[in-house]
Amino acid sequence: MKILTGNDLKSGAVTWWTGYDWSIHVEDAVDVGDEADAIAAREEGARRVNAPYAIDAERDANGGVRPAHIKDRIRALGPTVRPDLTLKPADPEAGNWVI
Protein backbone atom coordinates (compact mmCIF):
# COMPACT_ATOMS: atom_id res chain seq x y z
CA MET A 1 0.00 0.00 0.00
CA LYS A 2 0.98 3.63 -0.48
CA ILE A 3 0.54 5.98 2.43
CA LEU A 4 1.11 9.70 2.68
CA THR A 5 3.16 11.36 5.37
CA GLY A 6 4.53 14.79 6.18
CA ASN A 7 5.10 17.11 9.10
CA ASP A 8 2.64 19.45 10.72
CA LEU A 9 3.43 22.97 9.60
CA LYS A 10 3.21 24.60 13.02
CA SER A 11 4.60 21.92 15.31
CA GLY A 12 6.69 19.87 12.91
CA ALA A 13 5.10 16.70 14.28
CA VAL A 14 5.07 13.67 11.99
CA THR A 15 1.63 13.16 10.52
CA TRP A 16 -0.13 10.55 8.35
CA TRP A 17 -3.04 11.02 5.95
CA THR A 18 -6.20 9.30 7.21
CA GLY A 19 -8.41 9.89 4.20
CA TYR A 20 -9.96 13.09 5.52
CA ASP A 21 -7.43 14.52 7.99
CA TRP A 22 -3.92 14.09 9.41
CA SER A 23 -3.08 11.89 12.38
CA ILE A 24 0.09 11.44 14.40
CA HIS A 25 -0.63 7.69 14.55
CA VAL A 26 0.60 5.67 11.58
CA GLU A 27 -2.07 3.03 12.19
CA ASP A 28 -4.62 5.63 11.05
CA ALA A 29 -2.95 5.92 7.63
CA VAL A 30 -4.92 4.83 4.60
CA ASP A 31 -3.89 3.55 1.19
CA VAL A 32 -3.80 6.56 -1.12
CA GLY A 33 -3.24 4.50 -4.26
CA ASP A 34 -2.20 6.84 -7.05
CA GLU A 35 -3.79 9.90 -5.43
CA ALA A 36 -0.74 10.84 -3.36
CA ASP A 37 0.40 13.77 -5.48
CA ALA A 38 -3.05 15.31 -5.69
CA ILE A 39 -3.71 14.99 -1.96
CA ALA A 40 -0.26 16.29 -1.11
CA ALA A 41 -0.65 19.35 -3.33
CA ARG A 42 -4.10 20.15 -1.94
CA GLU A 43 -3.15 19.67 1.71
CA GLU A 44 0.14 21.51 1.43
CA GLY A 45 -1.66 24.37 -0.26
CA ALA A 46 -4.10 24.47 2.63
CA ARG A 47 -1.15 24.58 5.07
CA ARG A 48 -2.32 21.46 6.88
CA VAL A 49 0.98 19.68 6.22
CA ASN A 50 4.57 20.45 5.35
CA ALA A 51 6.72 18.59 2.84
CA PRO A 52 4.38 15.59 2.29
CA TYR A 53 5.57 12.50 0.46
CA ALA A 54 4.25 9.03 -0.30
CA ILE A 55 5.88 5.85 0.97
CA ASP A 56 5.42 2.12 0.67
CA ALA A 57 3.88 0.38 3.64
CA GLU A 58 2.15 -2.86 4.48
CA ARG A 59 -0.74 -3.78 6.72
CA ASP A 60 0.22 -6.30 9.37
CA ALA A 61 -1.81 -9.19 10.79
CA ASN A 62 -3.26 -7.00 13.52
CA GLY A 63 -4.50 -4.40 11.09
CA GLY A 64 -1.66 -2.01 11.84
CA VAL A 65 0.30 -0.14 9.20
CA ARG A 66 4.05 -0.67 8.94
CA PRO A 67 6.13 1.63 6.70
CA ALA A 68 8.51 -0.32 4.48
CA HIS A 69 11.63 1.64 5.38
CA ILE A 70 13.18 1.90 8.82
CA LYS A 71 13.46 5.68 8.51
CA ASP A 72 9.69 6.02 8.31
CA ARG A 73 9.15 3.51 11.09
CA ILE A 74 11.38 5.65 13.29
CA ARG A 75 9.38 8.69 12.22
CA ALA A 76 6.19 6.83 13.12
CA LEU A 77 7.32 5.81 16.59
CA GLY A 78 9.95 8.31 17.70
CA PRO A 79 13.66 8.01 18.49
CA THR A 80 14.53 4.44 19.45
CA VAL A 81 17.04 5.70 21.98
CA ARG A 82 14.48 7.72 23.92
CA PRO A 83 11.48 5.43 24.51
CA ASP A 84 10.08 8.04 26.87
CA LEU A 85 9.71 10.44 23.93
CA THR A 86 8.03 8.01 21.56
CA LEU A 87 4.31 7.69 20.98
CA LYS A 88 4.33 4.52 23.09
CA PRO A 89 6.42 5.40 26.14
CA ALA A 90 4.79 2.71 28.30
CA ASP A 91 5.52 -0.11 25.84
CA PRO A 92 9.04 -1.46 26.34
CA GLU A 93 8.71 -3.61 23.23
CA ALA A 94 7.71 -0.75 20.95
CA GLY A 95 11.22 -0.35 19.60
CA ASN A 96 11.17 -3.89 18.23
CA TRP A 97 8.54 -2.79 15.73
CA VAL A 98 11.04 -0.38 14.23
CA ILE A 99 13.80 -2.92 13.76
Added chain:
Amino acid sequence: MYRYDHYDQAMVDSRVEEFRDQTRRRLEGKLSEDQFKPLRLQNGLYLQLHAYMLRVAIPYGTLSGAQMHALADIAGKYDRGYGHFTTRQNIQYNWIKLEEAPDLLADLARVEMHAIQTSGNCIRNISSDQYAGAIADEIIDPRPYAELLRQWSSFHPEFLALPRKFKIAVIASQTDRAAMKLHDIGIRMVRNDAGEIGAAFYVGGGMGRTPMIAPCIREFVPVDQLITYSEACLRVYNRYGRRDNKYKARIKILVHELGREEYTRQVEEEFAHLLTQGIEPPLAELERIATFFADPPFETGLADDAVRSDPGFALWLDRNTLPHKQPGYAIAVISLKPVGGIPGDASVEQMHLMADLAMRYSFDECRVTHAQNIVLPHVRKADLFAIWQQLEAAGLGAANLDTVEDIIACPGLDYCSLANARSIPVAQKISRRFADTGKTAELGELKLKISGCINACGHHHAGHIGILGVDRKGTENYQLLLGGSEGDDTSLGKITGPGFDEDGIVDAVERATDVYLARRREGERFLDTYRRVGIDAFKEAIYG
Protein backbone atom coordinates in the same frame (compact mmCIF):
# COMPACT_ATOMS: atom_id res chain seq x y z
CA MET B 1 34.91 36.29 26.90
CA TYR B 2 33.60 38.47 24.09
CA ARG B 3 30.55 40.65 24.80
CA TYR B 4 28.32 42.09 22.11
CA ASP B 5 28.62 45.77 21.36
CA HIS B 6 25.52 47.65 20.28
CA TYR B 7 26.16 46.77 16.62
CA ASP B 8 26.25 43.06 17.37
CA GLN B 9 23.11 43.26 19.50
CA ALA B 10 21.23 45.39 16.98
CA MET B 11 22.06 42.99 14.16
CA VAL B 12 20.89 39.96 16.09
CA ASP B 13 17.75 41.66 17.43
CA SER B 14 16.74 42.89 13.99
CA ARG B 15 17.33 39.44 12.56
CA VAL B 16 14.96 37.96 15.15
CA GLU B 17 12.22 40.39 14.17
CA GLU B 18 12.85 39.75 10.50
CA PHE B 19 12.44 36.01 11.09
CA ARG B 20 9.36 36.61 13.21
CA ASP B 21 7.78 38.35 10.24
CA GLN B 22 8.88 35.63 7.83
CA THR B 23 7.44 32.94 10.11
CA ARG B 24 4.15 34.82 10.41
CA ARG B 25 3.90 35.06 6.64
CA ARG B 26 4.64 31.35 6.31
CA LEU B 27 1.99 30.39 8.84
CA GLU B 28 -0.50 32.70 7.09
CA GLY B 29 0.24 31.05 3.76
CA LYS B 30 1.86 34.10 2.21
CA LEU B 31 5.09 32.17 1.77
CA SER B 32 5.31 28.65 0.37
CA GLU B 33 7.68 26.10 1.87
CA ASP B 34 9.94 26.52 -1.14
CA GLN B 35 10.13 30.24 -0.40
CA PHE B 36 10.40 29.86 3.36
CA LYS B 37 12.86 26.97 3.57
CA PRO B 38 15.99 29.00 2.70
CA LEU B 39 14.88 31.68 5.17
CA ARG B 40 14.45 29.28 8.08
CA LEU B 41 17.69 27.51 7.22
CA GLN B 42 19.54 30.82 7.33
CA ASN B 43 18.31 30.99 10.91
CA GLY B 44 19.40 27.48 11.77
CA LEU B 45 15.96 25.88 11.63
CA TYR B 46 15.92 22.50 9.89
CA LEU B 47 13.06 20.05 9.43
CA GLN B 48 14.27 16.70 10.72
CA LEU B 49 12.64 13.31 11.20
CA HIS B 50 10.37 14.13 14.09
CA ALA B 51 10.10 17.91 14.20
CA TYR B 52 11.92 21.13 13.44
CA MET B 53 15.49 21.16 14.73
CA LEU B 54 17.29 24.34 15.73
CA ARG B 55 21.07 24.54 15.66
CA VAL B 56 22.44 27.31 17.86
CA ALA B 57 25.90 28.74 17.21
CA ILE B 58 28.34 28.71 20.10
CA PRO B 59 31.27 30.77 18.81
CA TYR B 60 34.49 28.74 19.25
CA GLY B 61 32.53 26.71 21.82
CA THR B 62 32.73 29.35 24.55
CA LEU B 63 29.78 29.98 26.86
CA SER B 64 29.21 32.06 29.97
CA GLY B 65 27.27 30.63 32.87
CA ALA B 66 24.31 32.83 31.96
CA GLN B 67 24.38 31.54 28.41
CA MET B 68 24.47 27.92 29.56
CA HIS B 69 21.56 28.66 31.89
CA ALA B 70 19.68 30.18 28.97
CA LEU B 71 20.35 27.10 26.84
CA ALA B 72 18.93 24.98 29.66
CA ASP B 73 15.86 27.22 29.97
CA ILE B 74 15.27 26.92 26.23
CA ALA B 75 15.52 23.13 26.44
CA GLY B 76 12.82 23.18 29.09
CA LYS B 77 10.59 25.84 27.60
CA TYR B 78 10.70 25.00 23.89
CA ASP B 79 12.08 21.46 23.69
CA ARG B 80 11.58 18.25 25.65
CA GLY B 81 14.01 18.83 28.45
CA TYR B 82 17.36 18.28 26.80
CA GLY B 83 19.81 19.54 24.22
CA HIS B 84 22.43 17.89 22.06
CA PHE B 85 25.98 19.28 21.91
CA THR B 86 27.49 18.72 18.48
CA THR B 87 30.83 18.01 16.86
CA ARG B 88 31.04 21.64 15.74
CA GLN B 89 30.83 22.93 19.30
CA ASN B 90 27.19 23.94 18.81
CA ILE B 91 23.95 22.81 20.44
CA GLN B 92 20.89 21.41 18.71
CA TYR B 93 17.30 21.19 19.90
CA ASN B 94 15.28 18.38 18.39
CA TRP B 95 11.66 19.21 19.08
CA ILE B 96 11.10 22.84 18.12
CA LYS B 97 7.73 24.19 17.00
CA LEU B 98 7.86 26.63 14.10
CA GLU B 99 5.34 28.92 15.71
CA GLU B 100 7.57 29.22 18.80
CA ALA B 101 10.91 29.57 16.99
CA PRO B 102 10.91 33.39 16.86
CA ASP B 103 10.35 33.61 20.63
CA LEU B 104 13.15 31.11 21.15
CA LEU B 105 15.50 33.20 19.02
CA ALA B 106 14.53 36.28 21.02
CA ASP B 107 15.42 34.45 24.23
CA LEU B 108 18.77 33.55 22.70
CA ALA B 109 19.41 37.13 21.65
CA ARG B 110 18.94 38.27 25.25
CA VAL B 111 22.10 36.34 26.13
CA GLU B 112 24.00 37.40 23.01
CA MET B 113 23.44 34.22 21.06
CA HIS B 114 21.82 33.28 17.77
CA ALA B 115 21.41 30.56 15.18
CA ILE B 116 22.49 32.60 12.16
CA GLN B 117 24.75 30.86 9.62
CA THR B 118 24.38 27.48 11.27
CA SER B 119 23.01 26.18 7.98
CA GLY B 120 23.31 26.99 4.32
CA ASN B 121 26.18 27.62 1.97
CA CYS B 122 27.90 30.23 4.07
CA ILE B 123 30.75 30.46 6.56
CA ARG B 124 29.60 28.51 9.60
CA ASN B 125 30.45 28.91 13.26
CA ILE B 126 34.19 29.33 13.79
CA SER B 127 35.56 26.52 15.93
CA SER B 128 38.66 26.45 18.07
CA ASP B 129 40.68 24.68 20.73
CA GLN B 130 38.44 24.00 23.72
CA TYR B 131 41.38 24.63 26.05
CA ALA B 132 42.21 28.04 24.58
CA GLY B 133 43.48 30.51 27.13
CA ALA B 134 44.02 27.76 29.70
CA ILE B 135 46.47 25.26 28.24
CA ALA B 136 50.20 25.82 28.59
CA ASP B 137 51.26 24.76 25.11
CA GLU B 138 49.60 27.53 23.10
CA ILE B 139 51.67 30.43 21.82
CA ILE B 140 48.74 32.81 22.21
CA ASP B 141 45.00 32.60 22.87
CA PRO B 142 43.42 31.79 19.47
CA ARG B 143 39.98 33.08 20.39
CA PRO B 144 40.48 36.78 19.57
CA TYR B 145 41.41 35.72 16.03
CA ALA B 146 38.43 33.39 15.90
CA GLU B 147 36.21 36.25 17.06
CA LEU B 148 37.65 38.59 14.45
CA LEU B 149 36.90 35.97 11.81
CA ARG B 150 33.40 35.56 13.25
CA GLN B 151 32.71 39.25 12.88
CA TRP B 152 34.18 39.33 9.38
CA SER B 153 32.19 36.30 8.24
CA SER B 154 28.87 37.23 9.84
CA PHE B 155 26.54 38.61 7.15
CA HIS B 156 29.51 39.01 4.77
CA PRO B 157 27.53 39.78 1.62
CA GLU B 158 30.01 38.15 -0.71
CA PHE B 159 30.04 34.85 1.14
CA LEU B 160 26.38 34.16 1.92
CA ALA B 161 25.91 32.10 -1.24
CA LEU B 162 29.07 30.06 -1.56
CA PRO B 163 29.17 26.87 -3.66
CA ARG B 164 28.80 24.93 -0.38
CA LYS B 165 29.06 25.35 3.36
CA PHE B 166 32.38 26.53 4.72
CA LYS B 167 34.00 25.65 8.05
CA ILE B 168 36.97 27.37 9.67
CA ALA B 169 38.95 26.31 12.74
CA VAL B 170 41.58 28.37 14.54
CA ILE B 171 44.17 26.96 16.92
CA ALA B 172 47.37 28.31 18.43
CA SER B 173 49.38 25.31 19.54
CA GLN B 174 51.33 22.50 17.95
CA THR B 175 48.89 20.01 19.44
CA ASP B 176 45.77 20.10 17.33
CA ARG B 177 42.66 19.62 19.45
CA ALA B 178 40.22 21.03 16.90
CA ALA B 179 40.69 18.75 13.87
CA MET B 180 42.07 21.83 12.17
CA LYS B 181 43.39 20.08 9.06
CA LEU B 182 39.95 18.60 8.41
CA HIS B 183 38.33 21.99 7.89
CA ASP B 184 37.81 24.06 4.76
CA ILE B 185 40.32 26.47 6.25
CA GLY B 186 42.43 25.53 9.23
CA ILE B 187 44.41 28.33 10.80
CA ARG B 188 47.26 27.77 13.20
CA MET B 189 48.52 30.90 14.92
CA VAL B 190 52.31 30.74 14.93
CA ARG B 191 55.32 32.80 15.82
CA ASN B 192 58.04 33.45 13.21
CA ASP B 193 61.77 33.66 13.73
CA ALA B 194 61.44 37.34 14.56
CA GLY B 195 58.96 36.50 17.29
CA GLU B 196 56.02 38.01 15.45
CA ILE B 197 52.57 36.45 15.58
CA GLY B 198 51.04 35.27 12.34
CA ALA B 199 48.89 32.52 10.90
CA ALA B 200 49.64 29.35 8.97
CA PHE B 201 46.85 28.57 6.53
CA TYR B 202 45.74 25.04 5.76
CA VAL B 203 43.11 24.99 3.03
CA GLY B 204 40.98 22.28 1.48
CA GLY B 205 40.48 19.77 4.25
CA GLY B 206 37.25 18.09 5.15
CA MET B 207 35.48 14.87 5.88
CA GLY B 208 32.20 13.88 4.21
CA ARG B 209 32.09 11.57 1.22
CA THR B 210 35.52 12.70 -0.02
CA PRO B 211 37.75 13.13 3.02
CA MET B 212 40.89 15.17 2.54
CA ILE B 213 43.61 16.56 4.75
CA ALA B 214 44.23 20.24 4.15
CA PRO B 215 47.63 21.14 2.77
CA CYS B 216 49.45 24.16 4.15
CA ILE B 217 49.33 26.85 1.51
CA ARG B 218 51.15 29.55 3.48
CA GLU B 219 53.24 29.16 6.57
CA PHE B 220 53.04 32.72 7.78
CA VAL B 221 50.45 35.38 7.17
CA PRO B 222 51.13 38.51 9.24
CA VAL B 223 48.46 39.03 11.82
CA ASP B 224 47.49 42.36 10.33
CA GLN B 225 46.67 40.58 7.06
CA LEU B 226 44.65 37.71 8.51
CA ILE B 227 41.28 38.81 7.19
CA THR B 228 42.67 39.87 3.83
CA TYR B 229 44.27 36.45 3.28
CA SER B 230 41.11 34.68 4.42
CA GLU B 231 39.12 36.77 1.98
CA ALA B 232 41.50 35.85 -0.83
CA CYS B 233 41.06 32.14 -0.05
CA LEU B 234 37.29 32.52 -0.08
CA ARG B 235 37.22 34.63 -3.24
CA VAL B 236 39.10 32.08 -5.31
CA TYR B 237 36.77 29.38 -4.01
CA ASN B 238 33.68 31.46 -4.59
CA ARG B 239 34.80 32.15 -8.15
CA TYR B 240 35.75 28.63 -9.18
CA GLY B 241 34.03 26.23 -6.76
CA ARG B 242 31.86 23.60 -8.47
CA ARG B 243 28.32 24.94 -8.27
CA ASP B 244 27.25 22.41 -10.90
CA ASN B 245 27.65 19.42 -8.61
CA LYS B 246 26.76 19.47 -4.92
CA TYR B 247 29.09 16.57 -4.25
CA LYS B 248 32.06 18.35 -5.78
CA ALA B 249 31.30 21.81 -4.48
CA ARG B 250 33.44 21.93 -1.33
CA ILE B 251 36.73 23.78 -1.47
CA LYS B 252 38.65 20.54 -0.92
CA ILE B 253 37.61 19.44 -4.40
CA LEU B 254 38.74 22.73 -5.93
CA VAL B 255 42.11 22.60 -4.19
CA HIS B 256 42.51 18.96 -5.18
CA GLU B 257 41.54 19.54 -8.81
CA LEU B 258 43.62 22.68 -9.25
CA GLY B 259 46.46 21.32 -7.16
CA ARG B 260 47.87 23.05 -4.13
CA GLU B 261 50.38 25.09 -6.17
CA GLU B 262 47.85 26.49 -8.62
CA TYR B 263 45.25 27.22 -5.96
CA THR B 264 47.91 28.93 -3.86
CA ARG B 265 49.09 30.95 -6.85
CA GLN B 266 45.58 32.21 -7.44
CA VAL B 267 45.09 33.02 -3.77
CA GLU B 268 48.37 34.95 -3.69
CA GLU B 269 47.34 36.87 -6.79
CA GLU B 270 44.00 37.75 -5.22
CA PHE B 271 45.74 38.55 -1.94
CA ALA B 272 48.07 41.01 -3.66
CA HIS B 273 45.07 42.70 -5.22
CA LEU B 274 43.14 42.84 -1.96
CA LEU B 275 46.07 44.35 -0.14
CA THR B 276 45.58 47.41 -2.34
CA GLN B 277 41.94 47.63 -1.31
CA GLY B 278 42.47 48.21 2.39
CA ILE B 279 39.89 45.69 3.58
CA GLU B 280 41.77 44.62 6.71
CA PRO B 281 40.14 45.85 9.92
CA PRO B 282 42.44 48.12 11.94
CA LEU B 283 44.63 46.36 14.48
CA ALA B 284 42.91 48.42 17.12
CA GLU B 285 39.80 46.30 16.56
CA LEU B 286 41.75 43.11 17.14
CA GLU B 287 43.25 44.67 20.24
CA ARG B 288 39.77 45.67 21.42
CA ILE B 289 38.56 42.12 20.93
CA ALA B 290 41.61 40.70 22.68
CA THR B 291 40.79 42.62 25.85
CA PHE B 292 37.73 40.40 26.26
CA PHE B 293 39.97 37.35 26.39
CA ALA B 294 42.44 38.57 28.97
CA ASP B 295 43.29 36.06 31.67
CA PRO B 296 40.84 36.03 34.55
CA PRO B 297 42.23 37.18 37.91
CA PHE B 298 43.96 33.95 38.87
CA GLU B 299 44.98 33.57 42.49
CA THR B 300 48.63 32.97 43.17
CA GLY B 301 50.27 30.82 45.79
CA LEU B 302 47.65 28.10 45.60
CA ALA B 303 48.42 24.51 46.46
CA ASP B 304 49.26 22.64 43.28
CA ASP B 305 47.78 19.30 44.17
CA ALA B 306 44.41 17.80 44.99
CA VAL B 307 43.52 15.33 47.73
CA ARG B 308 43.11 11.89 46.18
CA SER B 309 41.56 9.97 49.07
CA ASP B 310 38.41 8.98 47.16
CA PRO B 311 39.31 6.37 44.51
CA GLY B 312 36.47 7.46 42.20
CA PHE B 313 37.64 11.03 42.39
CA ALA B 314 41.25 10.02 41.84
CA LEU B 315 40.23 8.18 38.69
CA TRP B 316 38.31 11.21 37.41
CA LEU B 317 41.21 13.48 38.33
CA ASP B 318 43.63 11.38 36.33
CA ARG B 319 41.35 10.93 33.35
CA ASN B 320 39.32 14.12 33.02
CA THR B 321 41.58 16.94 34.14
CA LEU B 322 44.51 18.54 32.37
CA PRO B 323 47.35 20.74 33.51
CA HIS B 324 46.58 24.45 33.46
CA LYS B 325 49.04 27.16 32.53
CA GLN B 326 48.48 28.74 35.94
CA PRO B 327 49.90 26.89 38.98
CA GLY B 328 47.15 25.80 41.36
CA TYR B 329 44.57 25.50 38.59
CA ALA B 330 43.36 22.70 36.33
CA ILE B 331 41.25 22.25 33.23
CA ALA B 332 38.31 19.97 34.04
CA VAL B 333 36.38 18.10 31.37
CA ILE B 334 32.80 17.07 32.03
CA SER B 335 32.09 13.93 30.07
CA LEU B 336 28.70 13.79 28.36
CA LYS B 337 29.32 10.11 27.72
CA PRO B 338 27.90 8.12 30.62
CA VAL B 339 28.04 4.38 30.02
CA GLY B 340 25.06 3.51 27.83
CA GLY B 341 24.14 7.17 27.43
CA ILE B 342 23.59 9.33 24.38
CA PRO B 343 26.82 11.11 23.40
CA GLY B 344 26.47 14.87 23.67
CA ASP B 345 23.02 14.96 25.25
CA ALA B 346 22.47 16.96 28.44
CA SER B 347 19.25 17.48 30.36
CA VAL B 348 17.90 20.81 31.57
CA GLU B 349 19.08 19.99 35.08
CA GLN B 350 22.53 18.97 33.92
CA MET B 351 22.93 22.15 31.87
CA HIS B 352 21.89 24.27 34.83
CA LEU B 353 24.40 22.46 37.01
CA MET B 354 27.20 22.98 34.49
CA ALA B 355 26.26 26.65 34.31
CA ASP B 356 26.38 26.93 38.09
CA LEU B 357 29.75 25.19 38.23
CA ALA B 358 31.12 27.53 35.56
CA MET B 359 29.89 30.57 37.47
CA ARG B 360 31.12 29.41 40.86
CA TYR B 361 34.36 27.65 40.02
CA SER B 362 35.57 28.62 36.52
CA PHE B 363 35.40 32.40 36.22
CA ASP B 364 31.95 32.17 34.65
CA GLU B 365 33.10 30.26 31.61
CA CYS B 366 32.66 26.85 30.04
CA ARG B 367 33.46 25.39 26.66
CA VAL B 368 31.85 22.90 24.32
CA THR B 369 34.31 20.48 22.73
CA HIS B 370 34.08 19.00 19.26
CA ALA B 371 34.12 15.65 21.05
CA GLN B 372 30.75 16.60 22.58
CA ASN B 373 31.94 17.23 26.11
CA ILE B 374 31.97 20.34 28.29
CA VAL B 375 35.07 22.00 29.72
CA LEU B 376 35.48 24.06 32.85
CA PRO B 377 38.64 25.83 31.74
CA HIS B 378 39.92 27.53 34.89
CA VAL B 379 39.32 25.54 38.07
CA ARG B 380 41.27 25.78 41.31
CA LYS B 381 42.64 22.34 42.10
CA ALA B 382 41.30 22.74 45.60
CA ASP B 383 37.77 22.90 44.14
CA LEU B 384 38.01 19.81 41.96
CA PHE B 385 36.67 17.41 44.59
CA ALA B 386 33.58 19.54 45.23
CA ILE B 387 32.99 19.81 41.49
CA TRP B 388 33.36 16.07 40.99
CA GLN B 389 30.91 15.31 43.80
CA GLN B 390 28.27 17.49 42.19
CA LEU B 391 28.93 16.00 38.76
CA GLU B 392 28.68 12.47 40.16
CA ALA B 393 25.36 13.26 41.77
CA ALA B 394 24.04 14.55 38.46
CA GLY B 395 25.22 11.62 36.33
CA LEU B 396 28.04 13.67 34.85
CA GLY B 397 30.98 12.10 36.62
CA ALA B 398 32.11 9.61 33.97
CA ALA B 399 35.90 9.33 34.08
CA ASN B 400 36.45 8.39 30.47
CA LEU B 401 37.93 11.30 28.53
CA ASP B 402 39.59 10.14 25.29
CA THR B 403 38.85 6.49 26.05
CA VAL B 404 36.83 3.99 24.04
CA GLU B 405 33.76 5.09 26.03
CA ASP B 406 34.22 8.75 25.05
CA ILE B 407 32.55 8.16 21.70
CA ILE B 408 31.69 10.86 19.20
CA ALA B 409 28.38 10.02 17.57
CA CYS B 410 26.14 12.01 15.29
CA PRO B 411 22.37 11.95 15.96
CA GLY B 412 22.04 9.34 13.21
CA LEU B 413 18.80 7.85 11.99
CA ASP B 414 17.11 8.36 15.35
CA TYR B 415 16.82 12.05 14.52
CA CYS B 416 18.48 13.04 11.25
CA SER B 417 16.73 13.04 7.90
CA LEU B 418 20.03 12.55 6.06
CA ALA B 419 21.13 9.49 8.03
CA ASN B 420 21.16 5.96 6.67
CA ALA B 421 21.64 4.15 9.97
CA ARG B 422 21.41 4.81 13.67
CA SER B 423 24.59 5.88 15.40
CA ILE B 424 23.53 6.29 19.01
CA PRO B 425 22.51 2.67 19.74
CA VAL B 426 25.88 1.50 18.45
CA ALA B 427 27.67 3.97 20.71
CA GLN B 428 25.58 2.83 23.64
CA LYS B 429 26.34 -0.84 23.04
CA ILE B 430 30.06 -0.23 22.62
CA SER B 431 30.35 1.82 25.78
CA ARG B 432 28.42 -0.82 27.71
CA ARG B 433 30.55 -3.62 26.27
CA PHE B 434 33.81 -2.04 27.36
CA ALA B 435 32.47 -0.92 30.71
CA ASP B 436 31.25 -4.47 31.35
CA THR B 437 34.51 -6.10 30.33
CA GLY B 438 36.52 -3.59 32.30
CA LYS B 439 38.95 -2.98 29.44
CA THR B 440 38.43 0.75 29.08
CA ALA B 441 41.27 1.86 31.32
CA GLU B 442 43.63 -0.77 29.98
CA LEU B 443 43.01 0.42 26.41
CA GLY B 444 43.99 3.98 27.30
CA GLU B 445 43.57 6.64 24.62
CA LEU B 446 41.30 5.31 21.93
CA LYS B 447 39.17 7.68 19.91
CA LEU B 448 36.09 6.02 18.48
CA LYS B 449 33.80 7.99 16.19
CA ILE B 450 30.51 7.00 14.58
CA SER B 451 28.62 8.57 11.68
CA GLY B 452 25.19 7.52 10.50
CA CYS B 453 25.89 8.52 6.92
CA ILE B 454 28.65 9.51 4.54
CA ASN B 455 28.36 13.18 5.52
CA ALA B 456 30.57 12.25 8.49
CA CYS B 457 29.17 14.55 11.17
CA GLY B 458 30.45 11.88 13.59
CA HIS B 459 34.00 12.26 12.21
CA HIS B 460 34.34 8.54 11.48
CA HIS B 461 37.22 9.15 9.05
CA ALA B 462 39.25 10.61 11.92
CA GLY B 463 38.62 7.96 14.54
CA HIS B 464 41.35 5.61 15.67
CA ILE B 465 38.37 3.36 15.22
CA GLY B 466 35.68 4.75 12.94
CA ILE B 467 32.24 3.39 12.20
CA LEU B 468 30.11 4.40 9.23
CA GLY B 469 26.45 3.45 9.10
CA VAL B 470 25.10 2.65 5.65
CA ASP B 471 21.80 1.49 4.21
CA ARG B 472 22.15 -1.93 2.64
CA LYS B 473 18.90 -2.80 0.92
CA GLY B 474 16.85 -1.14 3.63
CA THR B 475 18.84 -2.64 6.50
CA GLU B 476 21.32 -0.84 8.72
CA ASN B 477 24.88 -1.93 8.12
CA TYR B 478 28.09 -0.68 9.68
CA GLN B 479 31.52 -0.37 8.09
CA LEU B 480 34.59 -0.43 10.29
CA LEU B 481 37.53 1.92 9.70
CA LEU B 482 40.88 1.89 11.44
CA GLY B 483 43.76 4.32 11.69
CA GLY B 484 42.17 7.75 11.50
CA SER B 485 43.34 10.69 13.54
CA GLU B 486 42.39 14.32 13.82
CA GLY B 487 45.39 15.44 15.84
CA ASP B 488 48.82 16.69 14.85
CA ASP B 489 49.28 13.42 13.00
CA THR B 490 46.04 13.78 11.05
CA SER B 491 45.24 10.69 9.00
CA LEU B 492 42.20 9.12 7.41
CA GLY B 493 40.92 5.74 8.50
CA LYS B 494 40.80 2.78 6.13
CA ILE B 495 37.80 0.49 5.73
CA THR B 496 38.64 -2.99 6.98
CA GLY B 497 36.26 -4.90 4.74
CA PRO B 498 32.61 -5.98 4.60
CA GLY B 499 30.24 -4.34 7.05
CA PHE B 500 28.41 -5.72 10.04
CA ASP B 501 25.01 -5.57 11.65
CA GLU B 502 24.53 -3.68 14.91
CA ASP B 503 25.74 -6.45 17.19
CA GLY B 504 28.42 -7.54 14.76
CA ILE B 505 30.09 -4.15 14.70
CA VAL B 506 30.36 -4.15 18.49
CA ASP B 507 32.09 -7.54 18.33
CA ALA B 508 34.36 -6.32 15.55
CA VAL B 509 35.44 -3.31 17.59
CA GLU B 510 36.27 -5.54 20.53
CA ARG B 511 38.30 -7.89 18.32
CA ALA B 512 40.27 -4.92 17.00
CA THR B 513 41.06 -3.81 20.52
CA ASP B 514 42.13 -7.36 21.41
CA VAL B 515 44.73 -7.21 18.63
CA TYR B 516 46.02 -4.01 20.14
CA LEU B 517 46.23 -5.47 23.64
CA ALA B 518 48.07 -8.52 22.33
CA ARG B 519 50.58 -6.69 20.15
CA ARG B 520 51.17 -3.31 21.71
CA ARG B 521 54.59 -2.24 22.82
CA GLU B 522 55.40 -0.18 25.85
CA GLY B 523 53.80 3.23 25.67
CA GLU B 524 51.91 2.62 22.43
CA ARG B 525 48.36 3.84 21.98
CA PHE B 526 45.92 1.86 19.83
CA LEU B 527 46.73 4.15 16.91
CA ASP B 528 50.47 3.66 17.31
CA THR B 529 50.16 -0.11 17.29
CA TYR B 530 47.86 0.00 14.28
CA ARG B 531 50.33 2.14 12.37
CA ARG B 532 53.23 -0.13 13.27
CA VAL B 533 51.66 -3.51 12.54
CA GLY B 534 49.34 -2.49 9.71
CA ILE B 535 45.74 -3.26 8.88
CA ASP B 536 46.16 -6.94 7.93
CA ALA B 537 46.69 -8.17 11.47
CA PHE B 538 43.48 -6.44 12.48
CA LYS B 539 41.54 -7.74 9.48
CA GLU B 540 42.60 -11.27 10.24
CA ALA B 541 41.28 -11.00 13.77
CA ILE B 542 38.11 -9.19 12.76
CA TYR B 543 37.09 -11.43 9.88
CA GLY B 544 38.82 -14.65 10.97
